[in-house]
Amino acid sequence: MKWSELSDNWCPVARTLSVLGDRWTLLILRDCLLGLSRFEQFAESSGMTRHILADRLKRLVEAGILVRNPYSEAPKRYDYVLTEKGQELAPALMTLRDWGKKHLPVRRASAS
Amino acid sequence: MKWSELSDNWCPVARTLSVLGDRWTLLILRDCLLGLSRFEQFAESSGMTRHILADRLKRLVEAGILVRNPYSEAPKRYDYVLTEKGQELAPALMTLRDWGKKHLPVRRASAS
DNA sequence: GCCCCATAGTGCTGTTTCAGAACTTGCTGG
DNA sequence: CCAGCAAGTTCTGAAACAGCACTATGGGGC
Numbered sequence: 001m002k003w004s005e006l007s008d009n010w011c012p013v014a015r016t017l018s019v020l021g022d023r024w025t026l027l028i029l030r031d032c033l034l035g036l037s038r039f040e041q042f043a044e045s046s047g048m049t050r051h052i053l054a055d056r057l058k059r060l061v062e063a064g065i066l067v068r069n070p071y072s073e074a075p076k077r078y079d080y081v082l083t084e085k086g087q088e089l090a091p092a093l094m095t096l097r098d099w100g101k102k103h104l105p106v107r108r109a110s111a112s
Numbered sequence: 113m114k115w116s117e118l119s120d121n122w123c124p125v126a127r128t129l130s131v132l133g134d135r136w137t138l139l140i141l142r143d144c145l146l147g148l149s150r151f152e153q154f155a156e157s158s159g160m161t162r163h164i165l166a167d168r169l170k171r172l173v174e175a176g177i178l179v180r181n182p183y184s185e186a187p188k189r190y191d192y193v194l195t196e197k198g199q200e201l202a203p204a205l206m207t208l209r210d211w212g213k214k215h216l217p218v219r220r221a222s223a224s
Numbered sequence: 225g226c227c228c229c230a231t232a233g234t235g236c237t238g239t240t241t242c243a244g245a246a247c248t249t250g251c252t253g254g
Numbered sequence: 255c256c257a258g259c260a261a262g263t264t265c266t267g268a269a270a271c272a273g274c275a276c277t278a279t280g281g282g283g284c
Contacts, residue, residue: 001158012210012216013139015212015216015218016208016209016211016216017139018216022241023115023129023133026133027125030125030126038261040261047113047117048243049242049244049245050262050263051244052242052243074252075249075251077250092207092211096128096129097123098124099203099204100126103176103200104119104131114243115242151233152230161271161272162233163233163271163272164271164272165233166234184231186281187230187232187278187280188231188278188279188280190232
């Protein structure tokens with residue numbers, strides 16, 4: 001089955017994953033919830049390639065989770081901010097965070 | 113950055129995603145929470161290829177989220193059941209489900 | 225004994241996605 | 255005029271994935 005076909009799946013979990021179930025999208029949303037909004041910030045924070053980042057941002061805008069907002073006219077510059085729909089993903093990120101904190105401790109000695 | 117390098121990330125969300133942030137893993141866990149446990153059941157329910165399914169099951173067992181359990185000796189057969197660690201992902205799946213139900217309605221006329 | 229079935233995978237081939245780095249575009253400041 | 259910043263785009267090779275066939279092990283019918 002192709003991944004894109006999940007968007008019509010009967011299961012709401014599958015539909016959700018069809019939007020943000022790839023390897024980087026949730027990390028972008030984490031950064032948004034932490035207050036980041038610019039392309040370079042996402043690139044540095046997540047460590048993903050600029051190519052994939054551009055693609056994911058485009059998809060998130062199409063999905064209505066982010067809005068592409070011009071913050072500078074002179075040299076045309078855009079940043080990305082969460083819509084209400086996107087902000088409602090916060091609980092999901094938090095449950096993932098809590099599970100990770102409990103079950104996936106950092107291996108390095110320097111505790112958080 | 114390679115995906116596998118996320119497992120040592122400072123961020124618990126990133127560490128969580130390093131385990132189950134690919135395109136199919138959360139769908140397998142959904143099926144587990146729905147009571148499925150056998151290879152063929154997962155394959156049919158999720159529609160993923162058997163190749164990827166085998167790989168994901170192996171990883172989930174290594175991560176301590178599933179256990180591979182022999183349910184038949186005669187022809188050696190195994191099924192997969194959630195550990196406690198795995199069951200604690202239920203809240204995360206539920207928040208994803210709730211978001212999907214609210215924001216990603218099925219396009220087909222036949223409502224749920 | 226022989227054949228087919230069920231179950232849990234593995235192998236193979238071609239397509240899609242991803243990683244990494246360089247390049248582009250439009251403007252600012254020196 | 256050149257360097258620098260920001261938001262991408264282009265290019266090439268590597269990894270992951272899709273689809274299907276195939277293997278392995280035992281059971282049951284005939």
